[in-house]
Amino acid sequence: MPAPRWIANANRVGLNRITKFIAPWAPGWAVVIHRGRKSGRIFRTPLWAFRREGGYVIALTYGPESDWVRNVLAAGGCRLEARRRCYEVDTPRVYRDESASDMPPFIRFMLRTVIKAPDFLSVEVVRELC
Template identity: 40%
Template sequence: MPWPPFLKPAHTIINPIALRRAGRAGSLAVVIHRGRRSGRTYRTPVRAFRRGDIVAIGANFGANSDWVQNILAAGEGELRLRGELCRLTEPRLLRLDELPPVFPRWYRWVLRSLVHTHQCLVMHATKHQQR
C-alpha cells in the first residue's frame, strides 16, 4: 500500500518548495513528463537513483500516480539529476524485489517500511545536455 491519498493535497505546498532544490545535488530530482490527456509539460520532484544507464524512482503514491502513468503512456520523459538532464526511455513498472541494484539499501528500507511502496519505475537514461 503506497502513501495514503489524504497526503496528496500536502504536495501542493511541498512540491513547489522541493522543485527549487531538486535536480542539483543528491537524489532529489525532477522528472519532466507530458500529460497523457492535456499534452502539457509537468515537473514533479522525486527521489531518483542512477546506476550506469539505469534510473529507478519509487512510486510513492502508487502505479496510478499521474507522473507514472504519463511516463508509461509516452514511453519517455526527462530527468534532471545532479545538474544533468537525461532522456528517459523504456519505462517499466517493477516490484522492488525485481529491481536491479539501483537503490541504496537505506532507500529500499524507507520505501518498504515507512512509505509502504513496493513498486518503482525503472528506465534507461542517456545524457541529454548539461544544465
C-alpha cells in the same frame, strides 16, 4: 501499500513547491519532466531517483497509478533532471521489489517500513541534454 493520495495532493500544493528547486541538484533527488496525457501540459515532478547501470530507478512512493507515472508510460519516456544534468530517458518499466534492493539503506528503510511502497520505475538514459 503506497502513501495515501491525500498526502500526494498535499505535497503537490505544499512540499513539491519547495522540493522542485532542490531536486535538480540534491543527491537522491530528480525532477521528472513529462507531458500530460490529456491536457498536453508540461509538468515537473520532484521525486527520489537513483542512478543505476544505464539509467535511473525511481521510487513510486504513491504507487504506479500516479498521473506522472501514467504520463511517462504513455509517452514511452520523459526528461529527467538530476545532479545538475538533464537527460532524455526512455523504456520506462514499472516493477515490484519488496526489498527495495536498488535503493540506498535509508531510503530502503523508509520505503519498506514507513511508507510501504514496493513499486519502482526504471528508465534508460538515451542521451544527456545539458
